[in-house]
Amino acid sequence: MSIELQMLGTGNAFAKNYHNNNALIHVGDYTLMVDCGITAPLALHQLGKTVNEIDAILITHIHGDHVGGLEELGFQMKFIYNRKPVLYIASTLVRPLWEHTLSGGMTQEGIERIEDVFDVRPIVAEQPITLTEGLDIELIQTPHIDGKNSYSFLVNETIFYSGDMKFQPHLLEHLVYERGVQTILHDCQLHPPGIVHATLDELLSLPEQVRSTILLMHYNDDKEDFIGKTKEMTFLEQHQFYTLG
Numbered sequence: 001m002s003i004e005l006q007m008l009g010t011g012n013a014f015a016k017n018y019h020n021n022n023a024l025i026h027v028g029d030y031t032l033m034v035d036c037g038i039t040a041p042l043a044l045h046q047l048g049k050t051v052n053e054i055d056a057i058l059i060t061h062i063h064g065d066h067v068g069g070l071e072e073l074g075f076q077m078k079f080i081y082n083r084k085p086v087l088y089i090a091s092t093l094v095r096p097l098w099e100h101t102l103s104g105g106m107t108q109e110g111i112e113r114i115e116d117v118f119d120v121r122p123i124v125a126e127q128p129i130t131l132t133e134g135l136d137i138e139l140i141q142t143p144h145i146d147g148k149n150s151y152s153f154l155v156n157e158t159i160f161y162s163g164d165m166k167f168q169p170h171l172l173e174h175l176v177y178e179r180g181v182q183t184i185l186h187d188c189q190l191h192p193p194g195i196v197h198a199t200l201d202e203l204l205s206l207p208e209q210v211r212s213t214i215l216l217m218h219y220n221d222d223k224e225d226f227i228g229k230t231k232e233m234t235f236l237e238q239h240q241f242y243t244l245g
Ligand SMILES: O=c1ccn([C@@H]2O[C@@H]3COP(=O)(O)O[C@H]3[C@H]2O)c(=O)[nH]1
Pocket: 012, 013, 014, 063, 064, 065, 145, 164, 195, 196
C-alpha cells in the first residue's frame, strides 16, 4: 500500500528558510507525525492543521529540532483537546526525553511522569510494529552523536527514513541491494565537514543504483545553490505531497 508523505519542514537544526525536518505520513485517514521539533507547531499551523489531526508521533532522537515542539503539542492535546497523544519512541529514549528535555517545562500537579501526558509506546529496534493497517514501522539504530541513541526507520519495508545519521554506505547498500528498499529519505549536510550527518559529497560517492533512490532532506538554507549538483538525488520540498511505496 502506498503512503502519502508531507514534510512539515526540510531544514537542518540551524535553518531559517525551512522548518525543522519533521514529517507527516498519511495512510488513509491515519496521520503519523515523524519528530516534533521546535518549529513543528508553527509548520502545522501554516498548513492549516492542528495537533488534533495527529494520530501518533514517532521520535527518532532527542535533539531540539526533533522533539522541541513536544511540550506545546502535549499541552495543547491535554488542555485544549483533552487527549493523550500516542508517542512511539525507542525504549532507550523514554527516560532521557522526560528527564532531560520535557520534565522541566511540563512537571506540575497531575503531571509527574511522561505517561501523564503521552500514551507512550516504547519500541525496540529491529522489531517491526504495525501502527495501523498499511503502516508498518521498523526502527534501525543508526550512529549520530557518539554515546547518544538515535534511530532511523523503515516504512512498510521499502522506504528508509534517516533519523539524523553519519554516512553509512554499507547500510544504505544493504538496504537497497538486499532488503528491497526503493526510497531513501536522507538527511544531508551540504557543506563539509558533516561529522554528525552525511555530507552531500559522501552521498554522491554512493553507487548510481543507490543514489537513484535518495531524496535529500534536513538541508542547509542555501540548498538552492546545489540544485543540479546532486546527480540522481533530488531535494524533498517541505509541504509538498509525495506518494511513496
Ligand atoms: O557534535 C555535534 C553535535 C551537534 N552539532 C550540531 O548541532 C545540531 C543539533 O541538531 P542536528 O543533529 O540536526 O544537527 C546538529 C549539528 O548541526 C554538531 O555539529 N556537532
